[in-house]
Amino acid sequence: MEAGEIQLQEKRVLLSAGNDHNQELDNVNALTPEQNTIFQESKKIWKLALPAALSGLASTGTLVVTQSFVGHISELDLAGYALVQNLSVRFITGILLGMSSATETLCGQAFGAGQFHMMGIYLQRFWIVNFFSLSLFLPCFLFGTSLFRFLGEEEKIAQTAGYASLWFIPLIYSYVFCWTNFAFLQAQQKNAIVAWLSIFQLLIHVPLSWLLVYTLNWGAAGSILALGISSWLVVIGESMYIFGGWCPDSWTGFQMAAFKDIWPVVKLSVSSGLMLFLDLWYNSVLVLLAGYMKNAEVAISAFSNCLSINGWELTIGLGFFGAACVRVANELGRGDAKAAEFSIKVLFSTSFLIGVCFWAVCLMFGSKIGYLFSNEKEIVEGVSDLSILLAFSILFNGIHPVLSGVAVGAGLQNSVAIINLCCYYLIGIPIGIFLGYLVDLQVKGIWIGMLCGVVTQSFALSFMTWRTDWDLEVSKAKQRLKRWDLKSSGDDESIQSFDHTNSEMKTLKSTSS
Secondary structure, three states, X not given: OHHHHHHHHHHHHHHHHHHHHHHHHHHHHOOOHHHHHHHHHHXXXXXXXXXXXXXXXXXXXXXXXXXXXXXXXXXXXXXXXXXHHHHHHHHHHHHHHHHHHHHHHHHHHHHHHOOHHHHHHHHHHHHHHHHHHHHHOOHHHHOHHHHHHHOOOOHHHXXXXXXXXXXXXXXXXXXXHXXXXXXXXXXXXXXXXXXXXXXXXXXXXXXXXXXXXXXXXXXXXXXXXXXXXXXXXXXXXXXXXXXXXXXXXXXXXXXXXXXXXXXXXXXXXXXXXXXXXXXXXXXXXXXXXXXXXXXXXXXXXXXXXXXXXXXXXXXXXXXXXXXXXXXXXXXXXXXXXXXXXXXXXXXXXXHHHHHHHHHHHHHHOOOOHHHHOOOOHHHHHHHHHHHHHHHHHHHHOOOHHHHHHHHHHHOOHHHHHHHHHHHHHHHXXXXXXXXXXXXXXXXXXXXXXXXXXXXXXXXXXXXXXHHOOHHHHHHHHHHHHHHHOOOOOOXXXXXXXXXXXXXXXXXXXXXXX
């Protein structure tokens, strides 16, 4: 009897533990089907957005570190560095970053469609297109001194900027591979490695800059060279990950097929480059306008400080930009229009709520934000005067990056480029000039103009997204992938073998189901 009682008690304990486990499962399953779907979609979004945001923050941090090192050398070196960074490098950055984003369109749709073998070929095509595109603009860096003289800069500043331009060349060529590799990895939801590499870049960049600037006494050139070296370390890390077997389905080695169908890639890259170029250069034009205001030194400082805050917060929006590219491209490639629409709704809602949180924080601490950058009373007051406008700019950072990412995922870059041109340069800048100069609102007037452009763009992108026929976009994605798919060509037997195996697996799955 005692043995029987002991067994009965053990059964009761096991039953109780089982009930507790079942209760936990019931709590999870208590979610409605719609809530569970939102939860699952949110997991996919954050898996993409968080590493992209961390990567952007770390990359921006390396630029801040470089500027800090150069600024402690001399005012002349800082002026030359700032001139190259804000004009030449920003010009190239806008083009290359935009062209690289087109990688997400094709690789993302190919990943969704199961055409994994084409992803590596697309990557190699974008390397080729971006490399030769950058080489066309290389004279801007080789003859930097003459360029800045032509723009009317003082001789000393022009010479310093021209010298700095030469040291920027290794950095800009790293962008050809860094951003395309990132887009390739992000399209298959493997961008966490890039976040870790970017954090490593920031950590190694500080001692490397100290070594080249102070220990070896290379000055400003050493600081810029350190930026180039740390950027190439990210490229090497990405390449080792891609070539080392962590992307076995999407990377099948270097192939001559990469040189085929280059022209369609060029057209998509150019439209993507134009789209982001118009976006990135918008703020540069506004800073240039601020330089002609009364008390220009204070005006530029306050305006630039607010733009820096806006830029740092925008890195979160850019994380959702990348997530939107991938999720929409994946679902369109998979042929599921409803899933693409649902993903857009979750993306938009999440990003907008984050924007509302930062908007509230900026409104609460607007009068104190200026102390992050300066103790000068005039500059702090200037930042405080712009804080309400800054808050609303931050709010819209939760809207337009997501909608731009949706357009890139669907391959609608041409439409967004036209919207950016009209909203920013035909609406925002003219309003800023009118309010800043004619109405005499000074810097505040320029910012109001900038905000008008952003608001107009956000509404235009919202309307475009709402009016888009996603079933039609699915058809376009299928046609694009079918036209560029090389599985039926006799050029590469390994590709045919891969596709044959893949089709057999799909047949077995359908049979078993």
